[in-house]
Each structure stands twice: as structure tokens, then as C-alpha cells.
Amino acid sequence: MNIYYYASGHGFGHISRTSVILKELLNQKEISEVHLISSRVQFIDWSHPKLIKRELNLDVGVFQKDSLSLDITKTKESLQEFEKIKNSLLQTEAKYCRKNKIQLILTDAASLPLVLAVEVGIPSIFIGNFTWDFIYQNYAKDDPYFSVISDIYRTEYSFATEGLFLPFTCPMPPFLEFSNVGLVGRKPNLSKNEARKSFGFQKDKKYI
Secondary structure (H helix, E strand, C coil), X not given: CEEEEEECCXXXXXXXXXXXXXHHHHCCCCCCEEEEEECCHHHCCCCCCCEEEEECCCCXXXXXCCCCCECHHHHHHHHHHHHHHHHHHHHHHHHXXXXXXXXXXXXXXXXXXXXXXXXXXXXXXXXXXXXXHHHHHCCCCCCCHHHHHHXXXXXXXXXXXXXXXXXXXXXXXXXCCEEECCCCCCCCCCCHHHHHHHCCCCCCCCCC
């Protein structure tokens, strides 16, 4: 089986857990190739003979002014530009999937790869604990455009063959099939004591 795996470039959570899932997939004998598609492929700083990495962005995410506040204007402008090229992206990626005999698409957590799967005629799996339509809908009170784009994305998510919901899940759009799965994360490289020492923590204090 050849797999097309898209990981959102927003933040590091998507690509971080993708790195863990990738290693499991690459160890499966029945999997011939995994094509990782992301704007954060450089995060995967290791190689594997079955792994093909391509730097490409298939979602917008959100733009932030700082760690807590959203840049609504820039996010809206980027979404509008992305909608203009979406059909072209679909056609280009559909050709890529057919050329590389892709049989399954995984996405964390963009909706466009699910549309791509329908275009190519293959199954797709969503992985994540939130969808972008839920994020955008919360900003409709500031600009009605976000309600419109949220409706579009909610429809695209409904194309998934199955959803794998991680813990702490936000309200999800209607998936035909879904399963709740366990938490996915990388294992630490340091022990608790080594981590405390590296941060210069004092032994008689608690840190949160």
C-alpha cells in the first residue's frame, strides 16, 4: 500500500504526532511507501527508504499576532487566496496520487486532502482533535466571512471515510465513521531529573 499523509504546518503539534505515527506505519510490511506532505517536513530530521517528503501547504490554519491573539485580517486574506488556488491544487495533487499509485490518504488535520481522496476515488482518514471549521466559526462574530468558510470546510470534512479522534476533542462535523483513539506524542529524551537540571530548577521548589 502507498499512503499520502498530510500534516498541517500550523504550530508543531500536527507534525510532532505525525512523526510518531510515521514510524509505526513505516514498520508495517504491507506498506510500500509513505508520502509525507507538509510545510513542516524539515521537522522530520530522519530518513527511511519508504518515506518520501514533499514540502507543500494544503491548509491555511490561522495567523497569530502573538501566542494568544489571532490576526483575523491576515487569516481571512490568506483563506481567500487559498480558495482561489484550491481547484488547481486538487488537480495537481490528483495527478501526483495517480502517478504514485496512492491507495489511502491520511490528514492531520486539513480538509482538502479528504476532497482529494474523493477526486482520486480512494479512502481517506482524518486524524486529530479539532477541525478548522470549528476554529473559524468562533470568529464569525467578528467577520461573517468566517461563517461562510466554516460551512465549506465542514462539508469537506464530511467526505472522510473515517475519523480517528484524539483525546480532548472539540465539537466535530458529521463523519460517516469515527473512532476515539488514545493520545499520541513523542517520548522524552531526558529523565525527570535531567529535565529539571537542564532548566536550572531548584530541588526544593515545585514548578508548573
